[in-house]
Amino acid sequence: MPRTVRDVVFVDGVRTPFGKAGPKGIYHETRADDLVVKAIRELLRRNPGLDPKKIDEVAIAATTQIGDQGLTIGRTAGILAGLPQSVPGYSIDRMCAGALTAVTTVAGSVAFGAYDIAIAGGVEHMGRHPMGEGVDPNPRFVSEKLVDESALFMGMTAENLHDRYPQITKLRADEYAVRSQEKAAKAYANGKIQADLVPISVRRTNPEGGETGWGLVTADEPMRPGTTLENLSGLKTPFRVHGRVTAGNAAGLNDGATASLIASEEFAREHDLPVKMRLVSYSFAGVEPEVMGYGPIPATEKALAQAGLSISDIGLFEINEAFAVQVLAFLDHYGIADDDERVNQYGGAIAFGHPLASSGVRLMTQLARQFEEQPHVRYGLTTMCVGFGMGATVIWENPHFEGDK
């Protein structure tokens, strides 16, 4: 049977505001599945032209697939969101790149012709499911020295990356973090973020977290606008004595969910759905687990090579800021300045937060907004590092591109 690979597009993406994990966090009494369900429902509300019966798949990522993130959450979330029973679903895990992998996996199926349109997203409630909950690493990892012991602790891998690139100092990392907060605050002030957030009702019964009863969350909780270098300089380095990685130059522990619609371009055009980004290529790569922050570099190399592009063709970058050092390693590799304006224009995870498996779609939603505003840009990329030594990159084309005017 002859096949034609089909163009795949990013139709739309939404997310919940991100919260701080822990007993005082806004989502402390909110279930993880409810977060992703509400994101899916918002996605459908925003695209009333899409008949839910036509959705071919619901792929939802979560790192810790236990409890309210377990039970094949892609399927259960579809039912809870009110999708027709005929719409199937499954779960995905690639730790931090979960939602990104959900997008590329359904995109592959769309290109192949198995699906016309699918929902891809992710959720991580790190308050209800702390990193490492229920893990049982094989003792051979240590006995056979397959990985360094630090590989399981993301903060330690970030310190290791500082060791590998001595030119990336704590000061550079802190300066980067301050800029991320500034850019995020500016993006909020300019209304760039809110349009893609779904408000979430939250209940609080413990007065230690603030006023009790039902409330409504409409903005990211982790943001620290006005952060200065002085604020950051005194912070503890919890992963190493006299280390460089602090809570200020890394993303926190967060709760949140995202959802996106991925379709064949033909289907989207036929059904009058928005076409916000066109998929060019995607790639994943493995690196030494103890310097997992290096992962985006080989992943990007592969994705560029597939697309026949060079780094100079990329006009906008959305790099997940798990740690400032990991972004800086990437920028140094490609000779891009720390404050290059093509990079994370709205700020990044250091400001918004990084609920592991949900973050990939946040990068895409923000890149899609930037594409719309900047039709002179043709290509952009979303990239992130992944635990246990991986990187993930997706290159996108701007459908609003107006040529080299």
Add this chain to the structure above:
Amino acid sequence: MSTTAELLKQASELFPDEVVTSAHVRHFDLPQGAGRFALITLDNGHDHTKPTTFGPASLANLNAAIDQVEKEAADGEIVGVGITGKPFIFAVGADLKGVEILKEYEHALAIGKGGHEVFKRLSKLAVPTFAYYNGAAMGGGVEVGLHCTYRTVSAALPAFSLPEVFLGLVPGWGGCTLLPNLIGPEKAVSVIIENSLNQNKQLKGKQVYELGIADAIFEGADFLEQSLIWTASVLKGELEIERPVIDRGEAWDQAVAKGRFIADSKVHGAAPAAYRALDIIAAAKNGDLQQGYDAEDKALADLIMGGELRAGIYAFNLVQKRGKRPAGAPDKNLARPVTKVGVVGAGLMASQLALLFLRRLEVPVVLTDIDQERVDKGVGYVHAEIDKLLAKGRINQDKANRLKALVTGVLDKAEGFADADFIIEAVFEEMGVKQKVFAEVEAVAPAHAILATNTSSLSVSEMASKLKHPERVVGFHFFNPVAVLPLLEIVRGEQTDDASLATAFGVAKKLKKTAVLVKDAPAFVVNRILTRFMGEIQNVIDEGTPVEVAEKAVEPLGLPMSPLVLLELVGPAIGLHVSETLNRAFPDRFTVSPNLKAVVEAGKRGFYVYDSGKPELDPEVAALLKQGDSVLTEEQVRDRVLDAVAQEIGLMLDEGVVAEAQDIDLCLITGAGWPFHLGGITPYLDREGVSERVNGKKFLAPGVASVPA
């Protein structure tokens, strides 16, 4: 401290056991830049299995929350105020325990005033108010929302009602006044009167919206979020809420008249609540809210201090609590599993039982009878009933296939019952026949199997007496129609052991029946009392009182039907048979009416003909009647009948037929449909002075189903 706060503080001192509801106030920014909002959450701190209620301390909490938002609204700090509930529950109204303990009229009046004073503040804030009916809302829960400017409702809301009239109250925190002014009198009468008197029918979210009680409806998954987004649009003036104009002319009076008709047909003027509610709805026509609230206060206080409400709450608690935890039932851990059911007989009653066991237990059910034709007919009946359920959409095809495959019929009891755990007989009502059937069953059934009898009047102990294992025989007496009446009298024979009895109660629970433990006494509870009651009516007719006088005499009780209509429903032949059984047991109190015998022998199915559309004495029956010359007044008839009932119940309690008078009432409510306002019957006999006149004492202690001393 405001006077309202003082009033509530005093009231809360009377009610130290209140489960107090908090009114949490939380502030946040609405979407779309609509401004700062204050949301009040009603929450009693328990999960949904203990719904949020309003007692005086709870009202005081809400009052304090309103103090706070009132000031914020006046100071321009907030643009609106919302009110919603904890997960799955909005609020289910006044705490009935707080009503039960009230002894003074002044305190009863304060309950009404307290609620009004707090709730109506929600309509007088400087900003609009919004109720978000997120879950179950009843009574005062519904009413607190009616005082708000706008309302939304969740499509997932399972139960919404103003059940006050059902219990014996009026919706007295604004319901009677506000609801007709919001949705018109006809719909208000339907909610307040018709639904209440129709076994407390509940509305679902969609109906709440369609009736116009809520201005918008949103799905359960993100109900509160969407309600708040909607709120933002309303506050920004982007959405205009239109409500229908209400016809304040003749239509209003017609709606109230219709309500009176409904009330008459249900309670026959015997209980005041529906009529008091209708009076207030009628007066609400002029739109004067305060006048309505004052009338509600007075109606509440009058009803709270009256016997009908106390009996109503007592009856409600019997059904809700005692009915679910039967008095005297053995430890449920003794119960054996029931994985297959046998039914001896395949007649109509047996087939109905087979269907009930099949639907509720979903285990194999096997019918036997004396010939193949009867067996086939029984199985055919069950199959046809399953098809009806399928056609109505009550079950799906898979379930229908499953149920049909589970029911079989065989001639050979050994084949059918060899692995059955519970075998019930519904054969001809004669001791010899039943003893023979049980002997045959015992010969083939497993040693552990329960042998149950659906006898209505024969001795269970005698039926078991010739068996090798009489300890596993229990009486399992259903009421017709089996699918409708909840009562199941479970009869303990002299030798019945605890494990068998526990198994019987376990099965009853799965059948979703209200099980009451009764002693093996003639005709058990309901039939004994009804027969004594009917017998006395029959006696006065036989002695010379005209039929219509005898019938009218008991109208003030508000029974579901008149005695002779009931006799027609039961069947005069069956009525006669039971009266003969009881006459043999208690010849001094139970008579066999020669007139009834004549009617039965003449083959008449009842006393009335309905050619004119209403019951009239059948001339052929009239010709059969031979009456004496002692003509009593209605009052004299009523006294005689009630005296007889009080005497019989007194004797039954002395004999230990049931544990307490409460069980008698529970039986009459769930097995004979006797009304809540009578509390079954003993609260009524107590408050009318009958109990003391006949037995020298009341059945119930003061306060149990009456105003506490």
